[in-house]
Amino acid sequence: MSCKVVLSELWVEREGKEILRGVSAEMEGGLTMIMGPNGAGKTSLLKVIGGIWSPTRGEVEVCGRRRASDLISFVPAYLKVDPYATAVDVVEAFLFNRRSLVESVRGKRGKEVLDSMGLSSLAHRRFNTLSGGEHKLVMIAGALAREPRVLLLDEPFSHLDLANQQRMAKIITQLRERMTVIVTIHEPLYANLADKLLVMASGRVVAAGRPREVLRKELLEKVYGVKMTELEHNGARVIFPDLADLEGHPV
Amino acid sequence: MYLAALLLSVLLLFLFSYASIALGPFGSFSPAELLKALQEGDSLEGAVLHYRLWRTAAAIAVGAGLAMAGLALQRLLNNPLVDPYILGISSGSALAYVITLALGINIPVLWYLSTFLGGISTLALVLLLAAALGLSNLSLLVAGVSLSYMFSGVTIVLIQLLGDKIPMAVAWLFGTVAYARPDVTASVAFLSLLGILIILALSPQLESLLLGEEVSAAHGVKVEAVRVMVAVATSLIVSSLVALAGPVGFIGLVAPWLARFVGGAGFYRLLLLAPIMGAVTALGADVTIRLLGGQSGAELPLTAITSLMGAPLLFYLTTKAREVGGL
Numbered sequence: 001m002s003c004k005v006v007l008s009e010l011w012v013e014r015e016g017k018e019i020l021r022g023v024s025a026e027m028e029g030g031l032t033m034i035m036g037p038n039g040a041g042k043t044s045l046l047k048v049i050g051g052i053w054s055p056t057r058g059e060v061e062v063c064g065r066r067r068a069s070d071l072i073s074f075v076p077a078y079l080k081v082d083p084y085a086t087a088v089d090v091v092e093a094f095l096f097n098r099r100s101l102v103e104s105v106r107g108k109r110g111k112e113v114l115d116s117m118g119l120s121s122l123a124h125r126r127f128n129t130l131s132g133g134e135h136k137l138v139m140i141a142g143a144l145a146r147e148p149r150v151l152l153l154d155e156p157f158s159h160l161d162l163a164n165q166q167r168m169a170k171i172i173t174q175l176r177e178r179m180t181v182i183v184t185i186h187e188p189l190y191a192n193l194a195d196k197l198l199v200m201a202s203g204r205v206v207a208a209g210r211p212r213e214v215l216r217k218e219l220l221e222k223v224y225g226v227k228m229t230e231l232e233h234n235g236a237r238v239i240f241p242d243l244a245d246l247e248g249h250p251v
Numbered sequence: 252m253y254l255a256a257l258l259l260s261v262l263l264l265f266l267f268s269y270a271s272i273a274l275g276p277f278g279s280f281s282p283a284e285l286l287k288a289l290q291e292g293d294s295l296e297g298a299v300l301h302y303r304l305w306r307t308a309a310a311i312a313v314g315a316g317l318a319m320a321g322l323a324l325q326r327l328l329n330n331p332l333v334d335p336y337i338l339g340i341s342s343g344s345a346l347a348y349v350i351t352l353a354l355g356i357n358i359p360v361l362w363y364l365s366t367f368l369g370g371i372s373t374l375a376l377v378l379l380l381a382a383a384l385g386l387s388n389l390s391l392l393v394a395g396v397s398l399s400y401m402f403s404g405v406t407i408v409l410i411q412l413l414g415d416k417i418p419m420a421v422a423w424l425f426g427t428v429a430y431a432r433p434d435v436t437a438s439v440a441f442l443s444l445l446g447i448l449i450i451l452a453l454s455p456q457l458e459s460l461l462l463g464e465e466v467s468a469a470h471g472v473k474v475e476a477v478r479v480m481v482a483v484a485t486s487l488i489v490s491s492l493v494a495l496a497g498p499v500g501f502i503g504l505v506a507p508w509l510a511r512f513v514g515g516a517g518f519y520r521l522l523l524l525a526p527i528m529g530a531v532t533a534l535g536a537d538v539t540i541r542l543l544g545g546q547s548g549a550e551l552p553l554t555a556i557t558s559l560m561g562a563p564l565l566f567y568l569t570t571k572a573r574e575v576g577g578l
Contacts (some may be wrong), residue, residue, distance in 0.1 A: 069471030081461050085516035089461060092517060097471065105519045216554035219520035
């Protein structure tokens, strides 16, 4: 079940630097994607929504509440854990306050969760030795087992090959039916999948709306500071950096 | 594998406990002689056994307590290289204890209070120093070891003021349960148990911290509060054990590592396996030094044995950084 996330005039200052500067947005159900260049404040915004950071000013309301950690699952872009931890241990850690003491001691829930997600083969492998794609699948399995109403995914497409990116896109688009999904992304291609797209630059939301309204070559050129090429394919707008713009490039 | 390791550890614990009570200078006893001597009470054998029983209890408390403290600190700091000895809690507690002795204070409550304050303030100082160096596995190690050496230096200087207590104090400084008094052992076991209970109560939060502080915070763990509680619990355990047996090295590193190596990183499994392995390590080391000492009664300190296990492990963990998550 999804719920509403309301951000009102969020300001975040850390170590004397303004990281978020007056971000306001509403997300109710569906899939919201946050894109923008490095340092734009995407992950910071996700951390504030997740309650990891407190805003210096402004308010976050998740499902009508100020504190809603029991309704949230957070999946980081990258996770390095205890070298002896297996995929099961990682899933169990997501479930730390979601099961009885007896279940905690028995430690069987983690395996059941991975089995139900078709990830049985990864269960007893050491988490740090898994591939980028497996890493993310295990973390998402753990996050979903918490049965969240709001799922926060930081850069779910990073460190994935093209086939795994496609698999991730499928998972994310399916999840939006069941909960409010908020993800940060770098890839303009996958931004087309969003119900709502926020484009950020220098700690502000510079454009928000449906991807077709927001994904504009001119906007991305301005935000990223590089020349872009725009193509239409199967109803999706594909925008990518213009290779011909590279100095000395043979194209 | 986990169950086998658990069973083996329990078996070793019983075996070493028996060896610790039955073997040593002033006579070795068969099980039947043991029972007889215990019933007789005030014979010489009875007195020897009484002493060995308390010594065994002290070694078990030291091992289990240090293992729990090491486990909690490693999980809290997400760093497999730390333990109470390396982080300076032991040497801070030891310094505080020697200060109270040098001041001629002979009130056990004040010993425990001062060692606790010494331990927890050293931990706070090490964390602050490491943060100033940019908090990392390496900076924690450097800050901990540096402060540890500094405090040990001051402790050695102060020990010179203790007059006729110097030989005993020197033996204590390198870790020993040879002087474990029953009353001190009982109160230290109680204080350690208190610390262990705090860690047990924090188990869900410590389990979540496998995923790091940020994910845990998003899922509702009050990370700052957990940090303070773990600092209090580990300082309580380690400082009281220091008052009993001196700063015993490396058990807090070796036991949790061994437990993780054979049983994986599931926190609830470690909660059972690590302290038993710690107790086995401490007890094994104590029996070894008594057997090495032979009938002379001259004994090596505990840290001599535990360092032989712990220092190579620290080296291994540090150099095998990528595989084992070291520096």
